[in-house]
Amino acid sequence: MTIASFITVTCCLFLFGVFVIFSMNMNYIGKQLEQQCELQAYMYLETDEPQQRAVYEKVLQLDNVYDATLETERQAFENFKKQLGEDGDLLDGLEDKDFLRSSIKITLHDIRKSNDTKKAVEKISGIEKVENYQDTVGKVLSLTGAVNKGSTVGMIVLMIIAVFIIQNTIKLSVFAREKEIHIMKFVGATDRFIRTPFVIEGIMIGALGFIVSYAVILFSYTPAISTVKDLIKMFDFLPLQSCALQLGVMMALFGTMMGAIGSAVSIKRHLKV
Amino acid sequence: MIEFKEVTVVYDKDIVGLDNVSFKIEEGEFVFLVGKTGAGKSSAIKLLTGEIKPTSGDVIVDGIVVNRLKRRKIPYLRRAQGVVFQDFRLLPNKTVYENVAFAMEITGKKKKDIQRKVPKILSLVGLSERANNYPNEISGGEQQRVSIARALVNSPSLIIADEPTGNLDVETSAEVMNLFEEINKMGTTIVMVTHSEKIVNDMQKRVIQLENGVLVRDEENGVYNIGA
Numbered sequence: 001m002t003i004a005s006f007i008t009v010t011c012c013l014f015l016f017g018v019f020v021i022f023s024m025n026m027n028y029i030g031k032q033l034e035q036q037c038e039l040q041a042y043m044y045l046e047t048d049e050p051q052q053r054a055v056y057e058k059v060l061q062l063d064n065v066y067d068a069t070l071e072t073e074r075q076a077f078e079n080f081k082k083q084l085g086e087d088g089d090l091l092d093g094l095e096d097k098d099f100l101r102s103s104i105k106i107t108l109h110d111i112r113k114s115n116d117t118k119k120a121v122e123k124i125s126g127i128e129k130v131e132n133y134q135d136t137v138g139k140v141l142s143l144t145g146a147v148n149k150g151s152t153v154g155m156i157v158l159m160i161i162a163v164f165i166i167q168n169t170i171k172l173s174v175f176a177r178e179k180e181i182h183i184m185k186f187v188g189a190t191d192r193f194i195r196t197p198f199v200i201e202g203i204m205i206g207a208l209g210f211i212v213s214y215a216v217i218l219f220s221y222t223p224a225i226s227t228v229k230d231l232i233k234m235f236d237f238l239p240l241q242s243c244a245l246q247l248g249v250m251m252a253l254f255g256t257m258m259g260a261i262g263s264a265v266s267i268k269r270h271l272k273v
Numbered sequence: 274m275i276e277f278k279e280v281t282v283v284y285d286k287d288i289v290g291l292d293n294v295s296f297k298i299e300e301g302e303f304v305f306l307v308g309k310t311g312a313g314k315s316s317a318i319k320l321l322t323g324e325i326k327p328t329s330g331d332v333i334v335d336g337i338v339v340n341r342l343k344r345r346k347i348p349y350l351r352r353a354q355g356v357v358f359q360d361f362r363l364l365p366n367k368t369v370y371e372n373v374a375f376a377m378e379i380t381g382k383k384k385k386d387i388q389r390k391v392p393k394i395l396s397l398v399g400l401s402e403r404a405n406n407y408p409n410e411i412s413g414g415e416q417q418r419v420s421i422a423r424a425l426v427n428s429p430s431l432i433i434a435d436e437p438t439g440n441l442d443v444e445t446s447a448e449v450m451n452l453f454e455e456i457n458k459m460g461t462t463i464v465m466v467t468h469s470e471k472i473v474n475d476m477q478k479r480v481i482q483l484e485n486g487v488l489v490r491d492e493e494n495g496v497y498n499i500g501a
Binding site: 179180182183184185186187188189190191193 | 322345348349350351352354356362363364375376379380423427
């Protein structure tokens with residue numbers, strides 16, 4: 001019976017771990033997307049370099065600004081040329097023409113406030129216009145929001161299912177010892193005295209299940225991620241070392257609690273003698 | 274020390290277990306509880322151990338109103354009682370010694386006390402030689418003596434026996450009854466449910482008879498005679 005409980009717990013924990021690691025990676029990707037949604041502030045063509053520096057300094061001092069990079073006309077020209085690649089020679093001879101604007105790329109602490117920040121940047125003299133890619137911001141926000149909600153709901157559902165399964169498996173082992181429990185009650189054993197060994201057994205099963213499922217996830221994570229990365233090249237995924245500890249703690253807690261609660265619930269009915 | 278005060282037990286679907294039953298049992302008495310199946314004997318025993326509560330009335334054991342005890346206090350009530358069942362209820366994976374020691378362990382007794390007390394009790398019930406045997410290696414009579422030893426080991430003031438000879442042959446029953454009588458002589462109150470006419474008639478103890486949940490007879494030195 002213990003082996004059946006152990007296998008069930010291990011499978012549940014493995015599923016739980018996969019879920020946690022999936023949602024951790026979705027959040028990580030969400031952060032990457034958020035950071036790509038920066039503001040871009042374009043300056044008037046006639047501003048010179050010292051003026052541009054001054055504007056840049058002012059931008060940096062704004063509340064919601066996380067970081068900013070100044071791209072002068074020259075740099076913009078070089079970047080443009082680089083983007084054209086082999087066709088870059090199309091731009092030859094245009095070096096001294098003022099047709100590209102200097103701009104400042106701004107990343108934000110909180111992209112939900114990007115509209116306010118946009119207005120603040122627009123007020124700085126020397127700035128002609130500010131792009132904030134509002135559509136993308138909105139989409140990213142709703143995507144990460146949905147992923148967060150979805151993973152919370154998913155984890156709660158998984159927990160309920162897991163406790164239910166564990167409880168039923170442990171119920172079998174309690175049932176096998178029903179006679180013993182009955183005798184203990186009649187000799188005057190307290191509920192706690194009877195319950196404790198079962199709860200410890202549940203915790204042990206949870207802990208064992210944790211060790212096995214955690215090991216499986218640890219060994220398979222890096223190969224799995226590199227396979228996924230071959231398919232979806234545009235995002236980075238969490239490296240193992242930066243999620244292993246958090247995952248381990250969550251799985252260990254989940255496993256032992258599941259075991260303890262499952263045992264306590266299964267035995268409750270048998271104590272009413 | 275035991276008192277039933279106008280005790281009525283009504284189960285689900287209006288089945289009456291006991292109907293306004295009152296009696297007293299003094300300390301050191303030996304009482305047979307007789308009656309047909311369904312007469313209310315089991316209800317009476319379950320009331321004593323706190324397994325069920327009366328619908329009305331009070332059950333008092335050693336000055337404690339059992340039906341008003343909180344659930345978590347019930348184990349302590351049972352430690353002052355020893356219960357012996359028809360089917361012995363021994364743990365099959367424990368030896369004779371361990372089965373008896375177990376009753377002391379759960380009450381949190383010290384190992385030293387257990388090691389001193391268990392052999393004494395086993396010798397009292399004549400099972401010193403069987404200490405290391407498992408229940409399936411000994412006879413029915415011996416198994417019942419183990420369960421009596423287990424009931425005795427915490428020195429209870431009351432022993433409740435529910436058809437203790439129901440699974441034993443006549444000769445073995447007599448041996449077990451002798452044991453109960455000795456225990457009673459040492460001052461322990463004994464309340465015994467039985468269907469054995471021979472035992473009741475041989476022992477000549479107080480007899481309380483129940484019929485359809487009603488107390489119909491309570492006599493000293495009584496006989497079985499529960500009618501057809």
